[in-house]
Amino acid sequence: MGRPKRDIRATAEEATTPPYQLTETQSLAKVIKAEGNSLYACSLPNQQTVLVELASRFRNTVWIRRGGYVLVQLISSEEEKGRVEGEIINVVGDEKQWRKQTYWPKEFPRFTYEDEDEDSTTGKMPPLDSEDEH
Template sequence: MARPRRRDMRAAAETSITPPDKLTQTQSLARVIKAEGNNLYTCLLPDQRTLLFELDARFRNAVWIKRGGYVLVELAPQEQKGKVRGEIVNVVVEEKEWRKQSYWPKEFPRPIYGDEDDEDDDEESTVGKMPPSGSEDEE
């Protein structure tokens, strides 16, 4: 199997940086839940449906999709048989740019990495320090 050309990989990456102006009726944003293998991914749609999607050929071996990341999917017509319900037509690389778009679903909130209201930060950390010796208690 031949490796994709460098310019093909760059073109695939560049298309995923810029979000489209608007989505069609069959397109939707989805969160990747699990990589199933053979370019198949289980994704969560904004309406809480979990479906199986196939990665578009131009992104194979060019873009890495992480679990919890976002993708733009195109749902296949209902007449299609099989487990695969559509195709991943774009990968969200610059999430900040995509979130600015009006079609970004409210069901996918911004991730919270840490609580700034932790009051435990005032205490001194004991990581990497020796435990207190018993000599201080022996007075």
């Protein structure tokens, strides 16, 4: 039997709500790559790459995409099991709300389309052949 919808909704609601403060072992991270079996390679604000595991309550409920942000609980070196260095305890759902928090790292800038080059042809129509003939 599947999980009740109320559990799925509660998990999704929890993912959109940022905590008031982070503990010493918690950090925001940017997802670099899905490694498989609920493992993700993430980049911490100090540019360190860590392998983290998705918490079991989020599996088959919340989807994480490359470039997204997650809240990671890092494991101390004594407790470390294999290559896994932490666990994803929350997924940033509403990035705007999370960015308002004081603990959001400056190393994760907001992407804007204004930063792109003016010479870019993305989203523009190709030139007409008749313009070349004149």
